[in-house]
Amino acid sequence: MKQNKNGVWLSWNENITYNYKSLYTISTEEELQEIVKNSEKIRIFGNKQSSADIASGAATLVDIKSYNKILSYNDAEKTITVQSGIILGDLIEAVEAKGWCIPCLPDINTITIGGALATGTHGTSGKLLSEYITKCNLILADGSLKEITEKDDLINAVRVSLGVLGVLSTITFKCESIYTLHVKEGPENDNEWLPKIKERLKKHDFLRILWIPHTDKGYVITGDKINPETEINEDLGSSFLKHRRKASKILYKYTHIFPWLTSIANKILYQGFFSGTKEHKGSLYQATVTKSRGSTLELAEWTIGLDDFPKVFEELKTEINKWSNKSFIHIPMDIRFVYSDNSWLSYAYKKEVVTMGCVSRNAATADTYEAFKTIENIFLKYGGKPHWAKRFMAKDAEFSKIYDKWEDFKTLRRKLDPTNKFLNPYLTEIFNEKTNN
Incomplete structure (x- = not known):
């Protein structure tokens, strides 16, 4: 684990800047848990390819790109388990080497998997990329680890979560035979x-x-x-x-x-x-x-x-x-x-x-x-x-009208993150939360 102190975070197109107190690069799940546990405000970022102000704006930042290993394959079930900082292109190349595919892919291959899932990234003629998750580890606000499977009710909240329920750590994808x-x-x-x-x-x-x-x-x-x-x-x-x-x-x-x-x-x-x-x-x-x-x-x-x-x-x-x-x-x-x-x-x-x-x-x-x-x-x-x-x-006023589960999601978010650890200024407005928390 490496730490840089008191720097400036600059977005992909250089139109968003934030000061931070600590910026970490990590390679293990345990390191990620420790940082989350000990931070008052934290956001995770990858290649910064979002046009939304979602990736930074917290005192503690984690550059997730070095957390990028392929952890395992299950040949019988055609699944692959990876760390959330892996780049989509690297994931797909590994999948194709097995003779498999993920049947709906985004337009670009340079995004990190964790960021892509959290923001509902999608391709065409299929489902959201997050719908191919069968299992994931989520690091909660207190640093504890929660394993969530596709059989858990919580999976439907976690699949697209904007990174406000916790930090996606490892993800298992269900694949199909390549075509x-x-x-x-x-x-x-x-x-x-x-x-x-x-x-x-x-x-x-x-x-x-x-x-x-x-x-x-x-x-x-x-x-x-x-x-x-x-x-x-x-x-x-x-x-x-x-x-x-x-x-x-x-x-x-x-x-x-x-x-x-x-x-x-x-x-x-x-x-x-x-x-x-x-x-x-x-x-x-x-x-x-x-x-x-x-x-x-x-x-x-x-x-x-x-x-x-x-x-x-x-x-x-x-x-x-x-x-x-x-x-x-x-x-x-x-x-x-x-x-x-x-x-x-x-x-x-x-x-x-x-x-x-x-x-x-x-x-x-x-x-x-x-x-x-x-x-x-x-x-x-x-x-x-x-x-x-x-x-x-x-913002919140509009989303409450167009998302059937918006209020349910907000309630769950408060339960899992009662101190608003995972909210930056932009997300605080999105969810209409009090800024003094």
Whole structure:
């Protein structure tokens, strides 16, 4: 265990800073228990890739990335047990080496597992990543260790907990046999892809749509399970496509000053990067997960029931296409699909949902990015829920209306953490707790 004293914590995009008294790096569960037990206020962080102010803001911090071992496999049950600081990419590579997969993966592979689970990270055409937990160890506020299995009622509160019930220590995931996806990608008009969503969810094993605001176009990605020996005519498109981030950075450079330039930029980017087709195959991880991401963006993401999505989409599209407002949106808006579950703070609690991402390519000016406000207002109007790791303004008053188990979760949180050890200023507001505790 190593300790640094009296430093400054800086977020991924350098837009959040906090002073801390102690910062620890650890490698064992016992060390983590000791630090939790002896701290008055503590937060755990990994690669800092959250746009929400969730990872720091406490006197004691733990950098969890060195707590990253694979602890065991169970071949008969296809499970893997890991420490919570392991990076998703390392976990999936270990799983695939066994001929297994986790059947729903997030968009990027550089996040720590503990942070991903705590904030409800998800992929598409499956459940939240946390739904594949079969067992976990949770370090409680007094430093004691509690083992929770999928048979315990508490698991539905712990699966998505924002790190306020305790610290996830070790996690066991249930895996499936690995499979190969045949992926096809290509553009469609909005009036083509929107009515086909439910049909495609039934037909395909994987569905994701990258919507291109201000162009009336979506870029549809489908995947179907095939025999790995099946030959396809692979076409990954022009080598020029790898320059999309660079082109976006140039075209969006002044859009915070002149928002209307976004509309022009999007049309150019559509023609350059989204107007062609692709075809390829690979495992879910190989074929669909982004292996790197530049730290030049800020994100919001909202979810809505599958049946409500078409009207929410049309209202959002109408609103952002008005030249009278400043809510011009950078590309793409990532549309994904999550199956229902029973986790209390899940976006998909007891219903299938559609998620819609909203990105600002200018992280430094994200606070004035009007699109974040617009998408939040529209989704909240229909009972939508924000992604816990991304940008939103909603607090306790809004969450009490849209989460059926919100008050139950708050009651449990107070029981497990009566001194508010795991709350930072941001989370104190989220849960409307008194600041003198």
